[in-house]
Amino acid sequence: MKKLLASYGRDDEFRAVAEQIILEEEQKNNRVLARTLRKTLDNAQPATPAPRALAPLIPFPDAASDFVERIEPQHNKNDIVLSDENVRVFVDLMHEFRRGDEIRRRGLDVRSKLLFCGPPGCGKTLCAEVFAAELGLPLYVVKIDRLISSYLGETAANIRKIFEFARKQPCVLFLDEFDALARSRDDTSEHNELRRVVNSLLLFIDRIRPKGFMIAATNLDQSLDPAIWRRFDEVIWFDKPDRQMIERFLQLKFKNVALDFDPLAQAGKLEGYSYAEIERVCVQAIKSAVIHRRRTVREQDLRRAIADEVRRRSGRARLKASD
Missing domain, CATH: 1.10.8.60 (Helicase, Ruva Protein; domain 3)
Structure with a gap:
């Protein structure tokens, strides 16, 4: 609270401290209070114009709004049908997130990088939305089509901005059609620029420790580079329903x-x-x-x-x- 009062008048710093308070309330499972605080913060008028399509919470890299869009969840856990195995995994992940500070104090990592695999139409995107809603975290969807640039070297720079955003902003960052970025480097049909993108992507995933979750989803898991798999804390499979x-x-x-x-x-x-x-x-x-x-x-x-x-x-x- 002292930090919050001391930062009054400096919009970016004030919002960063406020977001930290909200995150702590979420981790204490005070979800009603956290959502009320977040709504109040989102509706507040910033001293300087906020970037388009992004909630004015904390500072993030320039031009991140070109690649990230905030989505308001429209569904909850009662709107989705998951296998018993996947329900157990997601419940465990939520418990782990809420006890994150205790886990880190013991020198252990909190699982925060998830890979969703399965055929189209089997609930990957909906699950990311429901997961974010259950955690009380904002959901940001990466615009893969804008992220991939025709200019040499620019795609890797764009990816860096996205990962820097996820490092600072407590959220669920969702990358659909992940195979467009992480295609196997052994694929002879791909040119050298995309191979360099995969190299950069591997490095970014290795280094990032999201304050929330990074979720990548693909319908073409067989096309992913073999080195991608071990970079994720969990791989969750979405099959057609029985x-x-x-x-x-x-x-x-x-x-x-x-x-x-x-x-x-x-x-x-x-x-x-x-x-x-x-x-x-x-x-x-x-x-x-x-x-x-x-x-x-x-x-x-x-x-x-x-x-x-x-x-x-x-x-x-x-x-x-x-x-």
Whole structure:
């Protein structure tokens, strides 16, 4: 509190101290107080204009706002279905984060660098959002397309800015499509510049000790450079849901919808589909009832939506075969 009062009038320093107080409250599990303080801090008018798309919390490298965007979580733990194994891992990570100071005092590292792997549509991005919300940390998403530059040497410099930001700002920093940066250096189709980017990336990941979490996600884990894997504290796999998880997901999607049938009877037809595909089926079934001005969703609506998804899949299969 003395530091906070002493820094009054120096906006950057004042916000850095305030953020430290908020982080301490989060680590004490005083989440309601921490969220109230963070909201108050975010809504405060800074003495100098804040960078676009970033909350004015603490100083960060120039032009970081070109590559990072703050996302307000719209979901919570009740909106996601995870395997029991992944639930256990995430609960352990949250406990470890909240006891971070005690762990560090014993000379031990806190796990903070996570790699999410799995096919598209299986919950990697949603999980990062829910994880940030549960921890009470701001979620920042890296704009990979802007990060990768056509100018020689500039991509590595851009990555440095992102990692410097994560080092200073307590947050969940999410890098989707991570394979675009970390592609194997043995890939003969890649040019020397991208190999140098991977070399820099390995060095940055090694050195960073985030105040929150750095999460990288990929659908193409087989394309990652072999040296990437050991740089992460945890590798978490997101697979397509099994029958039990599909049933839980259907219950979740239809929980506030009037039905005249049991959707779980159709769960077997959705095995092998991703969460994104199953969600599209559920939404289409609900829209069918709205279009026909019915108050309830019928089994026929769900059957037709499943048939549409089968048709959609067969079209993609034909495209792959022609390639």
